[in-house]
Amino acid sequence: MTDTERKFCDFLKSKGLKLTPERKAVVEACLKLPKHFEAEDVYLKSRESSKRRISRATVYRTLPLVVESGLLREVVFTEKHTHYEATSNYRHHEHLVCIKCGKVIEFTNRRLEDALEQVARDCQFKGKEHKVEIVGYCRKCR
Amino acid sequence: MTDTERKFCDFLKSKGLKLTPERKAVVEACLKLPKHFEAEDVYLKSRESSKRRISRATVYRTLPLVVESGLLREVVFTEKHTHYEATSNYRHHEHLVCIKCGKVIEFTNRRLEDALEQVARDCQFKGKEHKVEIVGYCRKCR
DNA sequence: GTCGATGCAAACGCTTTGCATAGTG
DNA sequence: CACTATGCAAAGCGTTTGCATCGAC
Numbered sequence: 001m002t003d004t005e006r007k008f009c010d011f012l013k014s015k016g017l018k019l020t021p022e023r024k025a026v027v028e029a030c031l032k033l034p035k036h037f038e039a040e041d042v043y044l045k046s047r048e049s050s051k052r053r054i055s056r057a058t059v060y061r062t063l064p065l066v067v068e069s070g071l072l073r074e075v076v077f078t079e080k081h082t083h084y085e086a087t088s089n090y091r092h093h094e095h096l097v098c099i100k101c102g103k104v105i106e107f108t109n110r111r112l113e114d115a116l117e118q119v120a121r122d123c124q125f126k127g128k129e130h131k132v133e134i135v136g137y138c139r140k141c142r
Numbered sequence: 143m144t145d146t147e148r149k150f151c152d153f154l155k156s157k158g159l160k161l162t163p164e165r166k167a168v169v170e171a172c173l174k175l176p177k178h179f180e181a182e183d184v185y186l187k188s189r190e191s192s193k194r195r196i197s198r199a200t201v202y203r204t205l206p207l208v209v210e211s212g213l214l215r216e217v218v219f220t221e222k223h224t225h226y227e228a229t230s231n232y233r234h235h236e237h238l239v240c241i242k243c244g245k246v247i248e249f250t251n252r253r254l255e256d257a258l259e260q261v262a263r264d265c266q267f268k269g270k271e272h273k274v275e276i277v278g279y280c281r282k283c284r
Numbered sequence: 285g286t287c288g289a290t291g292c293a294a295a296c297g298c299t300t301t302g303c304a305t306a307g308t309g
Numbered sequence: 310c311a312c313t314a315t316g317c318a319a320a321g322c323g324t325t326t327g328c329a330t331c332g333a334c
Contacts, residue, residue, distance in 0.1 A: 018288060018333050039323075055291045060324060077219045077273055080299085081323055096267050105265050112257035116276060119249050124281040125238050131219055131275045134258060139266040160308050160313060181298080197316045202299060222324085223298055 004031060004071055004088050011069035025050035026062040030072055030086055036104060038083050039063060076104060077133050094132040100141035146173060146213055146230050153211035167192035168204040172214055172228055178246060180225050181205060218246060219275050236274040242283035 001009070008027050012019050029045035030037070043059045063084070066072045076083040078097050094112070096105040112132070120127035136142075143151070150169050154161050171187035172179070185201045205226070208214045218225040220239050236254070238247040254274070262269035278284075 016288090020289060020333070022290070053291080056323095057292075057325080058290060061289080080222075094261075096262065096265055096269075098267075099270065105267070107261050107265060109257050109261050111253060112261065115251050115254035115257060116274075119236075119251050119254065120238065120276055120278060123238055123247055123249060124284075125240075125247070125276065125278045126284040127238075127276050127278040128241065129277050131273065131277065132258075133273045134262055134267065134269050135271050135273065136262060136267045136269040142266075142268040158313095162308070162314060164315070195316080198298095199300080199317075200315060203314080 002031075008066065008069050008071055012065070015065075017065070021050065021052055022046075022054050022058045023062050023065070025052070025054055026059055027066055027071065030066060030084065031088070033086075036076060036083055036085050038081060042084075073129070074131075077131055078135060094134075096134040096136065096138075098138035098141055099135055100137055103138050103141075105138070144173075150208065150211050150213055154207070157207075159207070163192065163194055164188075164196050164200045165204050165207070167194070167196055168201055169208055169213065172208060172226065173230070175228075178218060178225055178227050180223060184226075215271070216273075219273055220277060236276075238276040238278065238280075240280035240283055241277055242279055245280050245283075247280070 005024065005027060008023075009019050012023070025046040026042060028049055029042045032049075033041055033045055039056075039059055042063065043054070043056050046054045046059065063072070063082075067074060067084070071087060072084045073087055074082055075085045076095060076097060078099075091108060092113070093106040093108045096107060097103070098105075116130050116132075117127065119125075147166065147169060150165075151161050154165070167188040168184060170191055171184045174191075175183055175187055181198075181201055184205065185196070185198050188196045188201065205214070205224075209216060209226070213229060214226045215229055216224055217227050218237060218239060220241075233250060234255070235248040235250045238249060239245070240247075258272050258274075259269065261267075
């Protein structure tokens with residue numbers, strides 16, 4: 001079991017939830033998928049690896065748990081349905097999305113993160129997360 | 143006809159689209175509604191004011207036009223369905239959303255906006271808009 | 285053995301679409 | 310008069326849920 005899987009396992013325990021082969025398969029699928037993916041990708045990928053026929057329902061029931069455990073976060077808010085990315089091995093970053101070709105670029109910016117924290121403080125908010133996305137045209141499409 | 147309505151009217155002309163009573167009613171409804179609203183609100187409100195029985199289809203077909211015209215922008219990305227706010231009379235701002243009570247607070251932050259512009263420049267992106275939202279717990283719910 | 289987890293299929297909520305008709309420019 | 314816009318109802322699509330069964334702890 002990898003560190004990541006252990007982390008998820010611990011999370012489940014702490015919540016009094018059970019570690020099932022289906023849940024394991026969903027997490028594994030998330031880690032194998034390319035950077036950005038959606039529920040349907042997880043569904044297909046988890047079926048590849050696992051003997052069991054994992055249902056979409058299970059995927060949809062499990063993904064929020066994986067997010068809550070901290071292994072996944074929701075990203076790319078331009079499309080109507082939910083997109084995810086694994087948090088492991090990535091330093092915190094935000095995204096630029098090209099409206100034309102769909103290209104997604106990651107960036108980190110200290111000033112931006114600082115400003116966000118300051119705003120939360122100023123408003124007496126306990127910030128849990130932030131969603132930041134720049135939408136526009138990439139170098140090629142502009 | 144108000145300035146706002148004229149702006150929408152001009153937008154339609156520039157696109158070779160027609161100004162219909164239904165479209166007028168949709169725009170009027172958007173301007174009458176409280177700060178944040180969704181398609182269904184527009185549907186109900188536009189029916190109140192107009193003699194015509196405006197269909198949901200027309201509302202859904204019109205809203206993207208109103209957004210494109212610059213009178214409306216999409217906000218509050220936490221929920222799955224689309225939320226809007228009128229841009230008139232507001233200076234550009236972003237939102238904090240309380241996960242517990244749903245309270246939405248607006249804020250403006252120069253450093254944040256500057257950082258976003260700088261990122262777009264650095265990535266050779268032509269930024270069209272950005273989506274920024276801080277999710278957390280407000281003073282009362284923290 | 286208990287109580288949570290699963291698969292299935294049906295339901296859901298918001299949004300989009302095909303079609304025949306109406307109405308703007 | 311042409312061509313776009315409309316209402317209606319049905320379809321679409323991602324997601325959620327009820328239910329009977331299964332299986333982890």
